[in-house]
Amino acid sequence: MRVCRYLCVRKCKQKCKSCAAAPPVPRAWKRIFWWLILLAVSFSGLLLYGLPAVRHLETFLPMGTCPLARMPPLRDNFTGLLHLWARPEVLTCTSWGAPIIWDGTFDPDVAQQEAIQQNLTIGLTVFAVGRYLEKYLARFLETAEQHFMVGQRVVYYVFTERPAAVPRLPLGPGRRLRVERVLRERRWQDVSMERMRTLHAALGGRLGREAHFVFCMDVDQYFSGAFGPETLADSVAQLHAWRYHWPRRLLPYESDPRSAAALAPGEGDFYYHAALFGGSVAALRRLTAHCARGQQQDRARGLEARWHDESHLNKYFWLHKPAKVLSPEFCWCPEIGRRAEIRRPRLLWAPKEYTLVRD
Numbered sequence: 001m002r003v004c005r006y007l008c009v010r011k012c013k014q015k016c017k018s019c020a021a022a023p024p025v026p027r028a029w030k031r032i033f034w035w036l037i038l039l040a041v042s043f044s045g046l047l048l049y050g051l052p053a054v055r056h057l058e059t060f061l062p063m064g065t066c067p068l069a070r071m072p073p074l075r076d077n078f079t080g081l082l083h084l085w086a087r088p089e090v091l092t093c094t095s096w097g098a099p100i101i102w103d104g105t106f107d108p109d110v111a112q113q114e115a116i117q118q119n120l121t122i123g124l125t126v127f128a129v130g131r132y133l134e135k136y137l138a139r140f141l142e143t144a145e146q147h148f149m150v151g152q153r154v155v156y157y158v159f160t161e162r163p164a165a166v167p168r169l170p171l172g173p174g175r176r177l178r179v180e181r182v183l184r185e186r187r188w189q190d191v192s193m194e195r196m197r198t199l200h201a202a203l204g205g206r207l208g209r210e211a212h213f214v215f216c217m218d219v220d221q222y223f224s225g226a227f228g229p230e231t232l233a234d235s236v237a238q239l240h241a242w243r244y245h246w247p248r249r250l251l252p253y254e255s256d257p258r259s260a261a262a263l264a265p266g267e268g269d270f271y272y273h274a275a276l277f278g279g280s281v282a283a284l285r286r287l288t289a290h291c292a293r294g295q296q297q298d299r300a301r302g303l304e305a306r307w308h309d310e311s312h313l314n315k316y317f318w319l320h321k322p323a324k325v326l327s328p329e330f331c332w333c334p335e336i337g338r339r340a341e342i343r344r345p346r347l348l349w350a351p352k353e354y355t356l357v358r359d
Contacts, residue, residue, distance in 0.1 A: 061245045066093035066100075074099065076324075078232040080110035090341050094269065094325060100239070102327040103343040106230045112151060115229035121153040122232070123211030125202070126219045127195055128160045129184060136219045136350055138167045143223035145172060147346070152229065155210050159198060178206070196295065196309055200288035208281045215278035217347075221331070225346040233324035235279035235287065237317050241328040241336060241349075243271040254311040259303050260294030261311035268318050274310035276331045276347065279323070290316045 066084050074082045076099065084092040086104045093099055124144060128137040141156065148154065153174040158166050161184040171177060182198055199216060207214065213232050243251060251271040254261040278284070291312040298305060305311035332345040 061247065063091040063245065066091055076106075076233075078111055078114050079106040079230045080114060082106055087341075090327070094321070096321045098321065098323055098325055100325045100327055101230055101330070102341075103329055108226060108228055108230060111228055111230040115149075115152055115232065118212075120212045120229075120232075121155060121210060122149050122229075123155050123157060123207055123214035124148060125157040125159065125199060125207070125214060125216045127182070127198075128158055128166070128219045129182065130161075132219050133160055133162060133165055135353065136221075138169070139222045139350070140217075140219050141167065141169050141177075145169065145175070147223035147225060148227045149229065150226065155207075157202065157207055159195075159202075196288045196291040196312070200285060200292055203281055203285045203288065208285070211281060213278065213280055214284055215276065216284070218275040220350045220352065221275060221347055222350055223346065224348045225344050227330065227346045231278070231324070231326060231330065233279065233322070235283045235317075235320070235322045236277060236324045236326060237270075237272040237322035238276040238326045238331050239328050240271045240273040241331060241333045244328050246271070252306065253314055254305045254307070256303065256306075258301060259305050259311070260297045261305040261315045263315060263318060268314065269321070270325070272310075272314050272317055272322075273331055274307075274313045275349075276326070277313060286320070287313075287316055290320075 065088075074084065076082050079101075082099050083105050084099065087102045090102055091100055092102060092105055099105070126137070126140060137158065137160075141158075144156070150172075155175070156177045157180060158177065159180050159182045160166060161182055163179045163181055166177075166179050168177070180202065182194075195216075202208070203214065215231075215236075248268055249265075251268060253263040253268050253271070256262055257264075277287070279287070291309055294312045294315065295305075295309065329342050329344060330346045331349075332342055332347070333349040334345075335349070
């Protein structure tokens, strides 16, 4: 009996010593948790800034489905019947009922006739300041003559500090070119942000009297396909080509709560590109007034929104939903590469040579 008790106690002591000598083992769930965090951060970094092959994975992120696509076709004032069900692989409407225009969802001939019957004049504004004028303006205007609102009355407004340097291109019937002088800003960021104030003044002047609808575009891009009346609406926003697949929590809205452009977590619908927006003269007057006022408030506080006027544009469209949203086909970046859903790009980004054009 005593021998058995002795052997049992000795065995227990040896076991305790071996346990004490062994290194502590981390709990499995902690290891898994931190590995998942690391993988998520790594994937987000590669998605945002990394390899094209990794960026291509974002095409597998679902865009959602349009509940209106299961209803009878909607009718738009400029496109006739919209066939939202024709593109089931992409999102063709917003949660507030605005159409997202993709190739195949409208009949371009119907859109053309609708606009002609309404006897419209459409304005197209572009800022060509500094070296942007020599580098991009001629190609922008030449391709606009080939593809922008063909068959419609168009008035181009070029804002520049050097009116004499604007190329004088042959224009089709019913199409005019106006050149407006602006001051040369010290920084390119200021050129971008002053655009809203300048547009607001122009829309309240001759531009507002001449045009029924206006599109505002960046000069460092060019037309590659028909850009017609199917794009017209009271207010028009453009999905950003690099960010239309991203989940909302990754979109680069202004996050500084002190800024007039700030969006709180959970706010925002899509990320819109300031390289293209438009609408009626009255709607654009409201938009440019809001953005210019917000920029002035930020400047008085010593702030500058992360993406300048684009940040304020996204804030405006969160508060005042656009009546029509253009798919990335209408403003596409060739550097992204081929995407199955991009059937017919209408406007393409020109190569960005910032070291050359930005002083």
